[in-house]
Amino acid sequence: MLTNPRSDRVKAVRALSRRSMRARTGDFLAEGPQAVREAVAFRPDLVRDVYVTPEAAQRHADIVESARVADLWVNEVTPEVLAAMCDTESPQGIAAVCRALDLPLADVLADLPADALVCVLTNVRDPGNAGTVIRGADAAGADAVVVSDASVDVYNSKVVRSTVGSLWHLPISVGASVPEILAALRGRGVRLLAADGAGTTLLHDADLSGAHAWVMGNEAWGLPVEVRDACDDVVRVPIHGHAESLNLAMAATICLYASAEVRRTSR
Amino acid sequence: MLTNPRSDRVKAVRALSRRSMRARTGDFLAEGPQAVREAVAFRPDLVRDVYVTPEAAQRHADIVESARVADLWVNEVTPEVLAAMCDTESPQGIAAVCRALDLPLADVLADLPADALVCVLTNVRDPGNAGTVIRGADAAGADAVVVSDASVDVYNSKVVRSTVGSLWHLPISVGASVPEILAALRGRGVRLLAADGAGTTLLHDADLSGAHAWVMGNEAWGLPVEVRDACDDVVRVPIHGHAESLNLAMAATICLYASAEVRRTSR
Structure with missing residues (x-):
C-alpha cells in the first residue's frame, strides 16, 4: 500500500498532468474507472501501472481482476495518494499510467x-x-x-x-x-x-x-x-x-x- | 453610468444567480453577447434591462442599437459592476435581466x-x-x-x-x-x-x-x-x-x- 502523497513516485505520476512531461516520458495518466477499464480491456500492453484505493478495488473488482489476469502491476494506494497523483478532482479511486497509443x-x-x-x-x-x-x-x-x-x-x-x-x-x-x-x-x-x-x-x-x-x-x-x-x-x-x-x-x-x-x- | 458594485441594484441582479430568487421574481439574467443579442432580437418584450460596459457597447453596437430601437433600457456600467452582477467569470461586457419565457x-x-x-x-x-x-x-x-x-x-x-x-x-x-x-x-x-x-x-x-x-x-x-x-x-x-x-x-x-x-x- 502506497501511503505517502509526497513520495517521488507520486510526484512522478502527478507530473504527467503537464504536457511537457507526457511528451518527455511517452506516458500519460488515465483517471477514473471508465478509462482504466477500457485501457486494461483493449490495450493492456500499454498499461504500465494501475493505482487503486482499497474501496475502489472492491467497487471495481472487475477492473482489478482484468488487470491481474493481464499480468499488470496493481498498486493499492490511499485516497490521499490517488488524489495527489490525479488532475481530476474526483478520480473515483482508480487511475493507470499508460503508454501513449498514437501511431504514425x-x-x-x-x-x-x-x-x-x-x-x-x-x-x-x-x-x-x-x-x-x-x-x-x-x-x-x-x-x-x-x-x-x-x-x-x-x-x-x-x-x-x-x-x-x-x-x-x-x-x-x-x-x-x-x-x-x-x-x-x-x-x-x-x-x-x-x-x-x-x-x-x-x-x-x-x-x-x-x-x-x-x-x-x-x-x-x-x-x-x-x-x-x-x-x-x-x-x-x-x-x-x-x-x-x-x-x-x-x-x-x-x-x-x-x-x-x-x-x-x-x- | 452605474459605478458602484455594492449598490442595491447590483445586488438585486446578482441575486438572480440563485434559483429561489429567480422563482420569486420571475426574472433571470442572460449573460454575454450571444444570449443578449437573441433575447433582444426574438423577445424584446421579455427584456427588462440591458447592462453593458462602454467597451462592449462599442464592440456589440448592433445589440445596443437593436435594444434602443426596441425601446429597452440600456444601462452603461463599469466592468466591476458587470462582474458583480454576473455568475459567469467573463460575461464579455454585456448582460440583460429578462422575464422568464416558459409557457404552460x-x-x-x-x-x-x-x-x-x-x-x-x-x-x-x-x-x-x-x-x-x-x-x-x-x-x-x-x-x-x-x-x-x-x-x-x-x-x-x-x-x-x-x-x-x-x-x-x-x-x-x-x-x-x-x-x-x-x-x-x-x-x-x-x-x-x-x-x-x-x-x-x-x-x-x-x-x-x-x-x-x-x-x-x-x-x-x-x-x-x-x-x-x-x-x-x-x-x-x-x-x-x-x-x-x-x-x-x-x-x-x-x-x-x-x-x-x-x-x-x-x-
Missing part, C-alpha cells in the same frame, strides 16, 4: 477498408470537444481518428475523460500538420469532406459513399479557407430552426452518423 | 403542426447537457421543448449560455411532471419515442413520420422503466464501434436530426 499517420491509414470512415480534427482546442468527437467517431464506427498539430493534446486528462474509453478503441494519429494529413488521405484514395457552416453542400446532398474523411475545424472559427479549398467538398449540417450553429461535437457526430448510416445500408 | 404545457402544445417534432427532457441535471439539447432541438427545427420537474433550471446561467440563444427561439415549458407531460402529448396525438440505450428499436428502424416527441432521460441513468413503458417505442442510436454509449446531448441531437430529415423529405 501512415500506419493509421495503412489498412483502411474500401468504404473507410475517417475523422480528422484540426486545430481543436477545447478538451471536452476533442474527447467527445473521438467518442462520437468510435460510436459511429470510424476506422481512424487523426488529430492535427496545433490541437489540444489527446493525453490531457480532460480529453481522456471525455472519450470515456474510446481513446483505446480505434487507431489514432496525432501531431501531423493539416497539409500532411490531407495529402496522406488523398494518397490513400480517401475523399475529403470539410464540415463547415460555410459549406454550400447540405449534409443530405453530400456523397457519403466510398472511403471518405470528415475534416473538422476549430470550435470557434471553423476551417480556414485554404483547408476548405483543399477538400473535395464543403458540407454543412442544415439548420432547420433559428439556431446560429451547432457546436463542434454535435456537428461532427451528426456528420459521422450520416456516413455510418450510408455504410450500414450499403454493406 | 397546454399552450406549448396548442398549435403543433401535423408533423410536430417535440423534445422532452426528463430529470436532466447537467446544465451544459440541458442547454446543448435545447440548442440541438432548435437547430433540428423542433416545434417545442418540454422540460420536466426535477430537472436543472433552464434559467441557470450555464444552461442559458449553453443554449447560445436558442432559449428564445422556440416555445418551452418547464416544471410539469413526467406523467403529466406524457399524457398531454398523447392527448394531442403526439407519439412518444423514448430515447434510451435499452431500446430494442434501432433509430434507423423507428417510425419518425407524423407528430412525435423524443423523450430523453437523465444523463447518467437514462429513463426509468415506467417511463419507457409509457412510451410508444423505445429507440436506441446504434453503436457501430466499441463505444459504450453516446452522451445525452449527442444522442438527442442524432435523434432530433433523424426526425428532421424524415420531415424534410416528406414535406
